Amino acid sequence: MEIKYFDYNARISNDHDLIKTIIQEVAISGDFILKKHVEAFEKTIAEKAETKYAIATSNGSTALLLSLKALGVGRNDEVLTPAHSFAASANAIAACGATPVFVDVDISSGTMDVEDARKKITPHTRAVLPVHLHSDQADMKNICRLAHDNGLQVLEDSAVCFGARQEGKTCGSLGDIGVFSFFPIKPAGGIGEAGVIVTDNDELARTCRWLRNHGQDGKTRFLHHLIGFNARMDDIVASYLLHRFERLDGEFKRRREIAQKYLSAFSHLSQQIDLPQDLGADQLWYTFVLRSDAREELAQHLKERGIGTHIHYPNPLPMHSAYSGAGHVESDFPNSDNWSRRSLALPLQPELADSAIDMVINGVLAFYK
Amino acid sequence: MSIPFFSCPQFANNQWPRIEPRIDSILQSGMFTNGPLTRELEGALCEYTGAQHVVCVGNGTNALIFMLLAAGIGPGDEVIVPCFTFFASASSIAHAGAKPVFVDIDPVTYNIDVDQVRQLITPHTKAIMPVHLFRQMADMRALRAISEEFGMMILEDSAEGIGMSLDGVHAGRWGRAGVLSFFPTKTLGGFGDGGALLTDDSEIAQNVRMLCDNGRLPGGSGETILVGYNDKMDDIQAAVLLSRLEILDQAIKNRAALTAAYDAFLEKLSPWISTPKLSFDANAAMVNVDYVYVIEAENRGALAKHLADHEIGVEVYYPMPLHLQPCFNHLGYKTGDFPNAENACQRTVALPLYPDLTLDQVETVCSTISDFYGMGG
Numbered sequence: 247m248e249i250k251y252f253d254y255n256a257r258i259s260n261d262h263d264l265i266k267t268i269i270q271e272v273a274i275s276g277d278f279i280l281k282k283h284v285e286a287f288e289k290t291i292a293e294k295a296e297t298k299y300a301i302a303t304s305n306g307s308t309a310l311l312l313s314l315k316a317l318g319v320g321r322n323d324e325v326l327t328p329a330h331s332f333a334a335s336a337n338a339i340a341a342c343g344a345t346p347v348f349v350d351v352d353i354s355s356g357t358m359d360v361e362d363a364r365k366k367i368t369p370h371t372r373a374v375l376p377v378h379l380h381s382d383q384a385d386m387k388n389i390c391r392l393a394h395d396n397g398l399q400v401l402e403d404s405a406v407c408f409g410a411r412q413e414g415k416t417c418g419s420l421g422d423i424g425v426f427s428f429f430p431i432k433p434a435g436g437i438g439e440a441g442v443i444v445t446d447n448d449e450l451a452r453t454c455r456w457l458r459n460h461g462q463d464g465k466t467r468f469l470h471h472l473i474g475f476n477a478r479m480d481d482i483v484a485s486y487l488l489h490r491f492e493r494l495d496g497e498f499k500r501r502r503e504i505a506q507k508y509l510s511a512f513s514h515l516s517q518q519i520d521l522p523q524d525l526g527a528d529q530l531w532y533t534f535v536l537r538s539d540a541r542e543e544l545a546q547h548l549k550e551r552g553i554g555t556h557i558h559y560p561n562p563l564p565m566h567s568a569y570s571g572a573g574h575v576e577s578d579f580p581n582s583d584n585w586s587r588r589s590l591a592l593p594l595q596p597e598l599a600d601s602a603i604d605m606v607i608n609g610v611l612a613f614y615k
Numbered sequence: 616m617s618i619p620f621f622s623c624p625q626f627a628n629n630q631w632p633r634i635e636p637r638i639d640s641i642l643q644s645g646m647f648t649n650g651p652l653t654r655e656l657e658g659a660l661c662e663y664t665g666a667q668h669v670v671c672v673g674n675g676t677n678a679l680i681f682m683l684l685a686a687g688i689g690p691g692d693e694v695i696v697p698c699f700t701f702f703a704s705a706s707s708i709a710h711a712g713a714k715p716v717f718v719d720i721d722p723v724t725y726n727i728d729v730d731q732v733r734q735l736i737t738p739h740t741k742a743i744m745p746v747h748l749f750r751q752m753a754d755m756r757a758l759r760a761i762s763e764e765f766g767m768m769i770l771e772d773s774a775e776g777i778g779m780s781l782d783g784v785h786a787g788r789w790g791r792a793g794v795l796s797f798f799p800t801k802t803l804g805g806f807g808d809g810g811a812l813l814t815d816d817s818e819i820a821q822n823v824r825m826l827c828d829n830g831r832l833p834g835g836s837g838e839t840i841l842v843g844y845n846d847k848m849d850d851i852q853a854a855v856l857l858s859r860l861e862i863l864d865q866a867i868k869n870r871a872a873l874t875a876a877y878d879a880f881l882e883k884l885s886p887w888i889s890t891p892k893l894s895f896d897a898n899a900a901m902v903n904v905d906y907v908y909v910i911e912a913e914n915r916g917a918l919a920k921h922l923a924d925h926e927i928g929v930e931v932y933y934p935m936p937l938h939l940q941p942c943f944n945h946l947g948y949k950t951g952d953f954p955n956a957e958n959a960c961q962r963t964v965a966l967p968l969y970p971d972l973t974l975d976q977v978e979t980v981c982s983t984i985s986d987f988y989g990m991g992g
Contacts, residue, residue, distance in 0.1 A: 253645070254644075254645025254646065254647070255643070255644070255645035256645075257645065258642060258645065262639075262642045265638070265642065266635065266638055269634075269638060269806060269851065270627065270628075270631060272806060273623065273624075273627035273806045273855075274623075274624040274627045274628065275624075276619075276621065276622050276623055276624070276799075278799045278806055278807050279799070279807060279808060304673055304674075304808070304846065305673075305845050305846075305847075306845070307829065307844060307845030308844075308845065308846075311844070332829075333829045333830060333831070333839040333843065334829055334845060336839070337829055337830060337839065337842055337843050337844065337845075340842040341842060341844060343712065429648070430645075430647045430648065436647075437647050437849075437851065438647055438648060438807075438849035438850075438851060438852075439648055439673065439845070439847060439849060460676070460702045460703065460706065461702075461706075461942050467930075467934075468702070468931070468932075468933050468934050468935060469934075469935060469940070469941070470702050470706075470940045470941065470942045470943075471941050471942060472942050473706050473709045473710070473942045473943075474702075474706065474942075475676065475677075475706075475710070476674045476675075476676035476677060476703065476808065478674075478808060480806075480807030480808060480849070480852075481807070482806060482807055482851060483807070483849070559837070560836070560837065561838060563839065566830075566838050566839040566840070567838060567839065567840045567841075568830050568839040568840055568841050568842045568843070569839070
């Protein structure tokens with residue numbers, strides 16, 4: 247048996263007819279982009295995210311970019327963001343002409359370390375962009391307090407954790423503005439690129455809506471109030487997501503079950519493996535990321551047994567060529583460096599059978615015997 | 616609406632047998648974005664246009680932005696661009712951090728006024744961005760001469776240019792790079808947003824591949840090499856476009872027949888209506904494609920309303936020239952700066968033109984227009 251890190255095929259194996267029906271229906275209607283399916287999708291997101299507004303965009307990265315623009319971030323501004331993350335968070339800041347100021351992460355959660363963030367605030371700092379990563383969550387309470395105390399705005403990168411909660415509220419609704427991604431691999435992902443911005447702020451919502459469609463206000467065509475983008479969601483993608491949402495609760499439950507199996511199976515290995523934090527019912531299990539000094543060997547061992555793994559992420563962002571201008575070295579971000587050297591993600595998707603999970607567990611246990 | 620501005624249910628049904636097997640292949644592979652069908656489309660477009668490199672992205676606007684960034688355009692640079700065109704021609708320049716320098720249009724072709732381009736060149740001018748609007752290419756021979764004389768790039772907004780060529784060279788291939796848009800109403804349109812970059816320049820192609828995927832090289836380590844964006848093509852769109860590409864030449868011929876029918880009826884309504892004209896330079900070396908049928912009309916606003924009252928959809932391309940847009944206020948232009956564009960904005964209106972449109976429907980549109988001017992059916 248081979249177990250891929252992520253089997254895209256398995257994700258949609260029951261949806262073939264549905265997907266084809268959706269494509270035909272949208273094509274016959276001629277309502278291709280930002281039409282009724284996208285509107286219905288936005289309404290659903292706003293309800294589930296418990297926010298006043300949801301603005302559908304082309305993907306999670308454009309959701310970040312538009313949010314930053316709406317917050318007024320531009321040239322000469324700095325935005326604090328974690329060194330351990332997917333590139334989209336830093337890229338969005340740089341694409342605005344602003345400077346990403348990298349912050350180390352907390353060793354246990356792999357998310358933005360509040361104290362390191364505090365040290366890196368300067369007179370140019372405009373906003374904070376914490377990222378919920380793997381299945382861990384950034385400490386939004388303390389990050390928002392830090393931001394509030396320093397007159398900074400908060401863009402919450404909740405791209406991976408639609409459905410997660412923290413302190414009684416939904417992830418995405420904890421800052422001034424938040425984003426979700428529905429890229430196919432994401433827990434709530436679909437059949438193409440898709441993203442959403444959520445906020446309670448009237449002006450931010452309106453600005454994002456205008457920015458996603460060339461700065462037009464949705465009433466008068468070819469009147470451009472802002473230098474907007476083309477960052478629109480397709481109706482085909484929205485329609486499919488609406489159908490998927492019907493089984494999302496079941497999928498999230500199954501993800502938790504799998505994660506719990508892994509956590510109990512590996513609980514006696516605390517000398518050799520750092521396990522992900524268990525945040526309880528509020529947690530949305532996207533990926534199962536453990537950390538080990540023997541990360542490379544473990545990955546190889548599992549590969550030989552036909553088990554795929556993934557590294558989130560092999561290199562802290564400040565060390566990437568695009569960000570080399572700041573002249574950082576690994577020791578500037580010791581925890582991010584630690585995560586990048588030691589982390590390994592195991593397969594986790596609701597479609598995995600118990601036998602597949604057992605195979606992964608046995609593979610890991612055999613390595614540490 | 617009895618004759619909408621754009622509609623495609625018959626087309627969608629007719630093409631489904633072609634599209635479905637490609638969708639099946641996506642469902643088998645599970646690769647939904649930037650996948651095997653996107654690669655296949657790139658190859659097919661290289662063959663169709665003659666370009667050495669095609670990079671498919673999520674939409675034409677982003678193809679323009681990536682083209683400019685990949686060509687090294689940035690803060691401090693000026694790019695000359697016509698002020699009568701879709702917004703993205705100019706906004707892309709602003710998104711690249713450069714300054715759009717507007718130029719007027721030729722009142723007959725609606726394309727860039729080549730003579731005026733010369734007057735606008737400064738030491739900061741890095742590129743000229745001609746647009747091939749509605750049905751014919753800009754005067755690329757003259758622009759090439761200027762670009763060579765002044766040592767600047769041509770970066771083409773050939774978003775509407777699929778199928779168009781001059782001297783055997785496809786639109787988008789005269790300059791250092793060009794783009795295509797696959798917005799659903801385009802001659803080659805998808806069932807959602809889509810776009811592409813065309814070029815023979817391998818460095819530009821490589822840069823665009825990185826720019827559209829978070830700055831990463833395909834098949835690379837995942838390192839962010841350039842500050843990137845995220846704008847990949849969905850394979851479902853690639854499936855639709857590959858299917859449509861198979862029948863593109865016939866579709867272009869059908870558009871030409873509908874255009875000829877419009878011309879034949881509407882020429883009789885001169886001088887209230889003026890039908891679209893090809894450039895005086897038109898000859899066998901120029902291949903046009905009727906993407907949009909744009910007429911000029913006396914009393915354009917009232918005509919549009921009259922057509923709407925009779926359930927005929929039209930679009931105004933464009934009601935306001937770009938130099939007068941609120942978002943470009945800071946550039947300091949004013950009414951009177953570009954009289955040809957400003958005049959066109961008062962008079963132009965686009966009539967329905969798409970695969971599902973029939974000759975009977977063309978006749979209905981024309982007789983409704985005729986009625987408006989009191990000329991009878």
